[in-house]
Amino acid sequence: MRNNITVATHAGFCFGVKRATDTVEQRLAEKRENEKIYTLGHLIHNEGYINWLAERGALSIEVSDIERVCGEANENSPVTVYIRAHGIPVEVENLLIECKKKNEFFDFVDLTCPYVKKIHKIAKENSGEENVFALLGSRSHPEVMGIMSYAEEEKYVFESADELEESIKNGSLSKLHKKTLNLAAQTTQNLSEWEKSLKIAKNYCTNSIFFDTICKVTEIRQNEAKKLANESDFIVVVGGRESSNTAKLYKICKEACENTLWVENASELERKFPTNKKIGIVAGASTPKRDIEEVLFIMSEMTENFAELLEQSLKTLNTGDTVTGYVTHVTDAELQLDLGAKVTGIIKAEQITDDASARLTQMFNVGDEVEAFVIRVSDIEGVAELSKKRTDSDRHWKQIVALKESGEVVSGKVLKAVAGGLTVQVGATNVFVPASHSGLAKDADLTTLVGETVDLKIIEIKEQGKRAIGSIRVVLNAIKRAQVEEFWANIEEGKQYTGVVRSLTSYGAFVDLGGVDGMVHVSELSWRPIKHPSAVVAVGDVITVFVKSFDKEAKRISLGYKTDDTNPWLLFTNTYNVGDVVSVKIVNMMPFGAFAEIMEDVDGLIHISKIANKRIGKPADVLELGQVVDAKIIEIDNEKQKVSLSIRALLEEEVAEEEAAPAEEATEEVVEEAVAEEVVAEEVVEEAPVADAE
Numbered sequence: 252m253r254n255n256i257t258v259a260t261h262a263g264f265c266f267g268v269k270r271a272t273d274t275v276e277q278r279l280a281e282k283r284e285n286e287k288i289y290t291l292g293h294l295i296h297n298e299g300y301i302n303w304l305a306e307r308g309a310l311s312i313e314v315s316d317i318e319r320v321c322g323e324a325n326e327n328s329p330v331t332v333y334i335r336a337h338g339i340p341v342e343v344e345n346l347l348i349e350c351k352k353k354n355e356f357f358d359f360v361d362l363t364c365p366y367v368k369k370i371h372k373i374a375k376e377n378s379g380e381e382n383v384f385a386l387l388g389s390r391s392h393p394e395v396m397g398i399m400s401y402a403e404e405e406k407y408v409f410e411s412a413d414e415l416e417e418s419i420k421n422g423s424l425s426k427l428h429k430k431t432l433n434l435a436a437q438t439t440q441n442l443s444e445w446e447k448s449l450k451i452a453k454n455y456c457t458n459s460i461f462f463d464t465i466c467k468v469t470e471i472r473q474n475e476a477k478k479l480a481n482e483s484d485f486i487v488v489v490g491g492r493e494s495s496n497t498a499k500l501y502k503i504c505k506e507a508c509e510n511t512l513w514v515e516n517a518s519e520l521e522r523k524f525p526t527n528k529k530i531g532i533v534a535g536a537s538t539p540k541r542d543i544e545e546v547l548f549i550m551s552e553m554t555e556n557f558a559e560l561l562e563q564s565l566k567t568l569n570t571g572d573t574v575t576g577y578v579t580h581v582t583d584a585e586l587q588l589d590l591g592a593k594v595t596g597i598i599k600a601e602q603i604t605d606d607a608s609a610r611l612t613q614m615f616n617v618g619d620e621v622e623a624f625v626i627r628v629s630d631i632e633g634v635a636e637l638s639k640k641r642t643d644s645d646r647h648w649k650q651i652v653a654l655k656e657s658g659e660v661v662s663g664k665v666l667k668a669v670a671g672g673l674t675v676q677v678g679a680t681n682v683f684v685p686a687s688h689s690g691l692a693k694d695a696d697l698t699t700l701v702g703e704t705v706d707l708k709i710i711e712i713k714e715q716g717k718r719a720i721g722s723i724r725v726v727l728n729a730i731k732r733a734q735v736e737e738f739w740a741n742i743e744e745g746k747q748y749t750g751v752v753r754s755l756t757s758y759g760a761f762v763d764l765g766g767v768d769g770m771v772h773v774s775e776l777s778w779r780p781i782k783h784p785s786a787v788v789a790v791g792d793v794i795t796v797f798v799k800s801f802d803k804e805a806k807r808i809s810l811g812y813k814t815d816d817t818n819p820w821l822l823f824t825n826t827y828n829v830g831d832v833v834s835v836k837i838v839n840m841m842p843f844g845a846f847a848e849i850m851e852d853v854d855g856l857i858h859i860s861k862i863a864n865k866r867i868g869k870p871a872d873v874l875e876l877g878q879v880v881d882a883k884i885i886e887i888d889n890e891k892q893k894v895s896l897s898i899r900a901l902l903e904e905e906v907a908e909e910e911a912a913p914a915e916e917a918t919e920e921v922v923e924e925a926v927a928e929e930v931v932a933e934e935v936v937e938e939a940p941v942a943d944a945e
Contacts, residue, residue: 259532317347364438385435707723750763
């Protein structure tokens with residue numbers, strides 16, 4: 252037996268082709284007598300298989316035959332037409348629909364590959380009006396013809412990246428700056444040609460939209476073929492000459508391995524191959540498994556047991572293995588995987604997620620790579636039952652262990668408060684955080700964290716039972732230490748901070764500046780004397796302070812709160828001048844005069860001699876507490892911050908204005924009385940204190 256022959260894992264029917272062939276073969280097995288089965292065009296691009304179908308009663312017809320076979324359908328001889336995986340143009344589908352309406356004994360089954368159906372939708376939704384739809388593919392290929400029928404108005408097919416570039420530069424797409432280019436690819440398109448096309452489109456068209464429509468299985472198949480060709484001395488590509496994907500596989504292999512041969516079936520093989528050389532076999536998506544088996548048989552020694560050779564070409568699975576496969580079919584109940592083995596992988600929904608509402612059809616696509624744990628293998632049934640949850644759990648546990656070793660900070664969502672702590676979900680693993688590591692104060696309500704996303708470190712691993720213990724506190728402490736270090740590294744006198752009032756004492760307020768406390772002395776809280784800080788601030792207030800002085804070694808900071816912007820005396824002097832008339836409120840009365848509030852924290856004195864234009868015994872004879880009166884500023888003492896006011900000045904001005912006639916000559920008695928009053932008033936002024944602004 253030669254053990255130097257390697258068959259590509261993804262050789263032969265792809266999901267779309269297998270779905271189509273399985274459906275038709277099953278129908279042939281159940282076909283009633285006189286029932287007619289047709290395929291619209293060749294079901295796959297493989298002449299041998301088409302002949303095999305014809306021998307069993309499934310004939311190929313063309314579009315021109317549809318109305319004829321519809322007319323022949325009757326109760327005794329019903330007709331069913333199967334649409335191949337490549338799909339059909341929209342007008343042909345409409346014709347089939349009309350025929351089905353006209354004849355109840357005529358039916359059709361759409362076996363178009365889901366990947367192709369997806370491109371139909373893209374073409375329809377991204378063409379017309381201000382759009383240009385372009386497809387990279389073979390113009391004459393049935394799949395391409397079907398796709399383009401769904402695109403409206405301006406649409407193009409390009410068979411190569413060079414053709415696309417030429418059209419953008421000089422041809423039909425030279426005015427793309429006025430429209431949006433929507434570029435997609437045939438499902439079996441060569442990956443390198445698609446990537447080259449993307450680069451060209453991005454260089455020339457800033458308003459382009461690209462759709463990755465190359466079948467994932469095709470992508471996997473092409474990558475595998477390239478890898479196998481690079482590792483082999485001789486490559487055999489098996490597939491029909493009409494097969495687009497086989498042609499692309501041949502081109503990929505030929506570029507990597509000069510000794511590449513393309514055969515449709517085993518009959519085209521020479522019976523002599525290089526000995527002691529690495530030989531690889533790849534096959535297109537339309538190549539039946541039996542064709543691959545025949546090629547492998549011919550390339551092995553004629554005396555060998557073929558079944559044994561084929562067995563060795565496939566992976567052997569055992570319970571407990573971890574395997575990787577590619578999704579070939581998706582329902583909300585289960586996934587089917589190609590494992591490159593003689594059995595098909597099955598993962599039921601409950602082995603994927605615990606979320607009963609989860610829909611697998613939204614979580615997975617055909618071609619997705621999935622890693623799973625083998626629960627059970629049945630060669631008789633041809634299936635391997637798998638669990639994705641198990642591999643996810645194992646993988647996530649390894650990640651948790653690695654996080655413990657690295658000390659990395661991770662994020663998790665708090666699921667619930669439990670006895671003694673919290674359950675935090677980190678990835679797919681639940682981590683226990685003791686109450687003492689929650690970051691909350693002792694006896695605090697842990698439920699306040701439920702639903703929150705928190706940062707933590709894994710501080711302990713218990714392999715038995717796979718339990719992980721985490722700490723939120725160590726992360727918070729590390730953050731606090733970093734903040735404190737940064738604070739002391741950048742502190743300077745005069746620098747402003749926004750902080751939170753943490754506590755009050757009789758001598759000041761302590762403010763949290765972000766992990767570091769500073770104190771605002773009671774004298775720094777207000778421009779006016781206060782007995783306690785609570786007269787200005789309360790615990791929890793957010794205030795802006797500035798650094799007056801600090802001691803890094805003693806970790807002490809003296810803060811200031813009051814500023815020139817809030818200095819009432821400066822506000823007053825910037826607003827008023829001597830001679831201004833202001834409305835003031837009487838706030839206190841003394842024997843020598845009344846104190847009136849000019850503005851907050853600034854009072855002025857109205858001397859008893861300045862209250863009225865006549866002699867009064869006390870201020871209360873004329874004024875009342877709380878009364879608002881107009882007064883004139885007659886003196887401002889900046890050094891002592893005192894203000895003198897006069898009501899009398901305003902009254903005298905009013906009298907002067909009212910006296911229209913010249914004043915009568917004063918009698919000697921009147922003059923003597925006025926002089927006497929003035930002398931008395933001056934004596935009182937000298938004895939009375941002037942108002943203090945404070």
